[in-house]
Structures are given as C-alpha cells and as structure tokens.
Amino acid sequence: MLRQLLWIPGTLMVLAVLGDLIVTCLQSGEGRISRAVHRPLYASLTAAARLSGRRALMSWSTPLLIMGTLAAWTLLCWLGWTLIFWSQPGSLLGSDSGTPANFAATLYFVGYTISTLGLGEITAPLPFWRLLTAVASINGFFLLTFAITFVVPIAQARGDRRRLALHLHRAGPGAQALILNAHTDHDRGLLSLTTDLHDMLNDVDAAHLNSPYLHRFHDHDRQDALDLHLPALGEALLILQGTLTGPPPQGLSRALSSIDSLTRTFERVHHARDPQTPPPPDLTRLRDAGLILKPDADFHEYLRTHAALRRRLHAMAQAGQWRWDQVAAQQPPAPDAA
Known part of the structure; x- marks a missing residue:
C-alpha cells in the first residue's frame, strides 16, 4: 500500500526541480533547491579557507557551486521519476524476460530515459506508463537545456x-x-x-x-x-x-x-x-x-x-x-x- 503512494513524493520532487529551474534560470533570483545547495557548500568552503589561511581556496566556489547545483537537480529529478514508476508494480518489464523490473532496474530505466538515451532494455507495457516515459524523456531534455541556460550566463x-x-x-x-x-x-x-x-x-x-x-x-x-x-x-x-x-x-x-x-x-x-x-x-x-x-x-x-x-x-x-x-x-x- 505504501509503495503505491510513492508517486506523490516522486511527483513533488519532479515539480520542485522544474520550479527551481524556472526561478534560477529564467527569473531574477535563486530557487529554493539552489539556495539549499549553495549555502552549506559555500559555508564549508569559506570555513576551510579561513581555518587554513589560504584565501585561494575561495576560487573553488565557482566549480563547487555549479556542480553541486547540477547534481542536485539531476539526482532529485532521477529519484522523483524512479519513485513514480516504482509505485506501481508491473509498470516496467524487462524486454527479454518479461518480468517486472525491480527497484535497481527501475532506477536504471529512469536514468537512461531522462538522459534521452532510450536504450530499450526495459519497456513500459501499458499506454499510460508509455506516456509517462515520454514525459520523463521530455523532462530530461528540459533539464539539459536549463543546465546550459544556467552555466552559460555564469x-x-x-x-x-x-x-x-x-x-x-x-x-x-x-x-x-x-x-x-x-x-x-x-x-x-x-x-x-x-x-x-x-x-x-x-x-x-x-x-x-x-x-x-x-x-x-x-x-x-x-x-x-x-x-x-x-x-x-x-x-x-x-x-x-x-x-x-x-x-x-x-x-x-x-x-x-x-x-x-x-x-x-x-x-x-x-x-x-x-x-x-x-x-x-x-x-x-x-x-x-x-x-x-x-x-x-x-x-x-x-x-x-x-x-x-x-x-x-x-x-x-x-x-x-x-x-x-x-x-x-x-x-x-x-x-x-x-
């Protein structure tokens, strides 16, 4: 029963990432997820530079914050879609064996779907899940596009x-x-x-x-x-x-x-x-x-x-x-x- 409700936190994760992408990349501001990533990473780097007396460590703020933000967006989107597909047993089947995908296989399927690779090793047997697969793929394309929109202006x-x-x-x-x-x-x-x-x-x-x-x-x-x-x-x-x-x-x-x-x-x-x-x-x-x-x-x-x-x-x-x-x-x- 609890497994069938996992689509709720999964959907919230995906929507949260989309909202954060829009605020950070298109509006004048900083999204909640971006801010939540930036603050602890920046504070840790600042403390390390101050304690070591090496101000040069501060120059690592740019790659650290950029990679941290991109990683957070990707992982939350990946986990969100995984929970959505995993919430319904039998939503995904192995293309050769025809057996339901386990959690690891679902995670793998979502990974290559949002990366738009489309390997086809695992398939969605029902039209509804095929439609969601297409939506997840489009979401992955948006994620890549917004990532570029985030990095280039910086x-x-x-x-x-x-x-x-x-x-x-x-x-x-x-x-x-x-x-x-x-x-x-x-x-x-x-x-x-x-x-x-x-x-x-x-x-x-x-x-x-x-x-x-x-x-x-x-x-x-x-x-x-x-x-x-x-x-x-x-x-x-x-x-x-x-x-x-x-x-x-x-x-x-x-x-x-x-x-x-x-x-x-x-x-x-x-x-x-x-x-x-x-x-x-x-x-x-x-x-x-x-x-x-x-x-x-x-x-x-x-x-x-x-x-x-x-x-x-x-x-x-x-x-x-x-x-x-x-x-x-x-x-x-x-x-x-x-």
Whole structure:
C-alpha cells in the first residue's frame, strides 16, 4: 500500500526541480533547491579557507557551486521519476524476460530515459506508463537545456566581473590609489572613475540582479577579485563626493548608484551580520597631490550618512577574505604582497 503512494513524493520532487529551474534560470533570483545547495557548500568552503589561511581556496566556489547545483537537480529529478514508476508494480518489464523490473532496474530505466538515451532494455507495457516515459524523456531534455541556460550566463558574467576588476586593479588598486592615479596619470582625470565605467558597472549590476548567487563566486588572483576592487571603487567615489569642493565629476552619482545596487544584492545573498563601519580614511596624500578638499570634520559627517553603504562594502571585502586596509590602500601593493 505504501509503495503505491510513492508517486506523490516522486511527483513533488519532479515539480520542485522544474520550479527551481524556472526561478534560477529564467527569473531574477535563486530557487529554493539552489539556495539549499549553495549555502552549506559555500559555508564549508569559506570555513576551510579561513581555518587554513589560504584565501585561494575561495576560487573553488565557482566549480563547487555549479556542480553541486547540477547534481542536485539531476539526482532529485532521477529519484522523483524512479519513485513514480516504482509505485506501481508491473509498470516496467524487462524486454527479454518479461518480468517486472525491480527497484535497481527501475532506477536504471529512469536514468537512461531522462538522459534521452532510450536504450530499450526495459519497456513500459501499458499506454499510460508509455506516456509517462515520454514525459520523463521530455523532462530530461528540459533539464539539459536549463543546465546550459544556467552555466552559460555564469561564464559570461564572470567575464564581465573579471574585466571590471582587472580595469580597477590596473587603475589603482585601492581607493585612494584610484583617485591619485586618475588625478595625476589619466588623460580623462577623475572622469575615468565615473563616466568611463558606466557600461561595465551596468553590465555587472544587471548580471547580479538576474543571478544574485554570483556574489558567492570568487577568483584566485588579486587582479581578478571584484570583491576587493568594487569596495575600493565605492570608497573612492564616496571620498570624491564627500570631499571635493568644486562640482563633482560627471556621472559620479550614477556610478555610486550602481555600486549601491550591487552591495544590496550582495546583502540579500549573504545575510551576514553588519561588520564594523570602516574608519574614516586619512586624506593627507590626496591633499598633497593638489586636490582641494573640504575639512575632515565635514567629510566625517558625510561618511556617517553613508555608513550603511560602507558597511556593505566592508562585508563584501570580508566575504572575499580581504582586509579593509587592502581596500583603502593609497598606493599599489609591493610585488610580493599581491
């Protein structure tokens, strides 16, 4: 009797996977199954990197989370259809022996059905089960299609993230280094930190709005680390907006808006406790470089009104296991510190 009811949990599993595929791949968000897979895997990897002192372990987040998600979708779909076919004795027969398939044979049949191989070693004798076999095969085709839909945008988004991070690494790296280098060495001056970055910031922001789980992906090399360079850019733009005495560079508010959006999607994904607000930066080097800035008291009051954004920037850097002094660096690190 209990066996005949197994089609109920089996159907729920198949529907849950389909719903998760739609939410994760077609809508802007993260499905429940994907989230349930990502969180423990990401937490385990983060703990291992922190305990071992090897930040490079974080770069394994991308293959680990992708393979974990694909494995969960496949196994749940496979098990769900197996329970559906197994719930009715005699729904499947061996093509040669004509005897009812046992559980292992049913599992094998579902495996090659959802993989669309169609080997034919086990057959469904009744029209209803033949129809379900076709539905399972179509489900497997959908699973493969959505898996590709899941992986390809991640590869594209990681390319956009790396392009922005590499640009900022070469322009700085570090918040005050970004400002100093733009002011003294770039033909566009401070506009190189605002209008010149609009397209890249918009592309990265849109990708993270569509796929928030991208905030769990990290890179091995410092030059590719968006979780280091985006907080540096955010801090640099806050310094410019809060200290410059003249009109701000064109596009400054738009660039800050994109960074604010990115940090908010980060916050929704990580749900971490707010870290301490970073200390106000020492702007002596900027003044020595010839920038005319407001008094420190006015700047510190401005920073207090943007404390939430700075905490989110700090949290983003901490998620990548970077220190705030690396974010706020006034000059590029020594070669052995990279």
